Amino acid sequence: MTGRWIRTLGTAAADAPRLLCLPHAGGTAGFFRPLAGELAARGTAEVLAVQYPGRQDRLAEPAFTSLHDCADALHAALAREVPDAAGRPLVLFGHSMGAVLAFELALRLEASGGPGPAAVVVSGRRAPSVHREETPPGDDELLGDIRAMHGTDARVLESPELLRLVLPALRADVRAALTHRPDPRAVVAAPLAAFTGASDPTTTVADATAWRAHTEGPFTLRVFAGHHFYLGDRVTGPAAALEEILEDTVRHRTNMAAPEAVRP
Incomplete structure (x- = not known):
């Protein structure tokens, strides 16, 4: 599966659950390749990842500056690029900015009347009810923060040519994440980790x-x-935790499908 938005990083049995991974600000689908490799070795799930516009093979497309707009576009893309989504449990896993988008996508999936996510996993991001007023940083401060968090390959940060390619999407993502105003009372029906x-x-x-x-x-x-x-x-620990969540979705589906015991 290789659509504009959704990329396949690891395959599994046809009835296995799907894990849809949403990367951080400035991130790409490829950030999740080590995780996908770990889960593929376990045969736990088909691992998909989101490729946002404005980077790599989508460099010519403008990056979103609103996470609400991005979540709307991703919701439409998921229905278009994963047409058989209703037949398999879908677990959403978002890191940092991707956690916000995973939660917003879950809200949209549940509100649409179709199958909602089997579980939502949010990583490295405060809850919507925890608000901090933040101002988007200038380029120097932004790059200093990225270096301090080790979120980007140092070779990219040291190359003026590569920086010119990645900075526009990074700026847009960070602005979108810092200016996002979630509903502090929003809740999903799905289990959340x-x-x-x-x-x-x-x-x-x-x-x-x-x-x-x-x-x-x-x-x-x-x-x-x-x-x-x-x-x-260290991807092993998070992979094992995700495996437990994915296995729970399989157990839940099996229990729901089992016929009720016949009373004597």
Whole structure:
């Protein structure tokens, strides 16, 4: 599956659940390749990832400056590029800005009357009810933050030519994320899990725990060793946690499909 928005990073059995990964500001679908490789080795799920406009093979398209608009476009793209989505459980996994989009996409899927996500996993992002007033930084401050968080290959940051290619999308993404105004009372029906790095300077454990108020279903919190980009350090732990969530969706589907016991 290779659409404009949705890319396949790992395959699995035809009835396996799908994991749709949404990257951070300035990120690409390829950020999730190590995670996809780990899950592929386990045969747990088909791993898909979102490629936002304004980068790599979508460089000619303008990046979104509104996460609401981006979520609307992604919702339409998911229906268009994954036409058989109703037949398999779909788990959304978003990191940082991608966590916001995963939650917004879940709200749209549930409101549309079709099948909603089987679970939502938000990583490295505070809950919608935790608001901080932030101003989009200038380029020097932005690049300093990116260097400090180790979120971009140092070779890109040291190359003026590559920086000219990646900076427009990074600027737009960061502006979209910092100016996004979510509904602080919004809730999804799906189970929700929050992941965070123990040393993440942008998302405290309390920030992540606040996601509990944004689901009508079960809530779980997982704290991993590492900083904001803990996924780039040790993918095994997060992969195992995601595997548990994916297996829960399979068990739930099996239980729902099982005929009720006949009373004697």
